[in-house]
Amino acid sequence: QNSNVENLPPHIIRLVYKEVTTLTTDPPDGIKVFPNEEDLTDLQVTIEGPEGTPYAGGLFRMKLLLGKDFPASPPTGYFLTKIFHPNVGANGEICVNVLKRDGRRSWASGTCCWSLSPTGPGTIKCLLIHPNPESALNEEAGRLLLENYEEYAARARLLTEIHGGAGGPSGLNSVSKLFKLWLGWGRGALGPGFVFLNKVGKASSCGAS
DSSP: OOOOGGGSOHHHHHHHHHHHHHHHHSOOTTEEEEEETTEEEEEEEEEEOOTTSTTTTOEEEEEEEOOTTTTTSOOEEEESSOOOOTTBOTTSBBOHHHHHTTOEEOTTTOSEEOOOTTHHHHHHHHHHHSOOGGGOSSHHHHHHHHHOHHHHHHHHHHHHHHHSOOSOOOHHHHHHHHHHHHHHHOTTTTOTTSTTSOOOSSOOOOOOO
């Protein structure tokens, strides 16, 4: 991953530094930001799964990458922790239309501008509370969210237990649950991250915001 620091004008670099400092010293509830000392455009973030959701109890790692057009364009977001969510693709990519919705008027130019603080990681956490099936990268998760919430929630909880450090089962018990899920929901149920499961059948494109 190449740094975009040299592509950002000095006043944007100062703005990013200020916002990253704010996020680091006074983070939103349940969110921690870990800036890369060698690359200000590469942010590591951890988000606690919100209570009352299938992601509760999980700790999700993600990355925000600031492009050369920031803040006119939102960062590129990736979940590093595997998650079953309509707006997160097979490789962890977050639907950009979801991030674009939180653009706001720039303090300087009056154009639509994306801010890191406080809406950045906070926007991602809100996405865990209110998934948007209309902008689905994971079409199956989007369909289940609309048609069979109980199954959607069960699958989201299981992956949270396995990958999100949610205090879930470990060892043989985990393997047993995985095998039962595999039998009950089909070979592709858990996604391409498991070697004994089917690959994703087709690529999904992000829907309109």
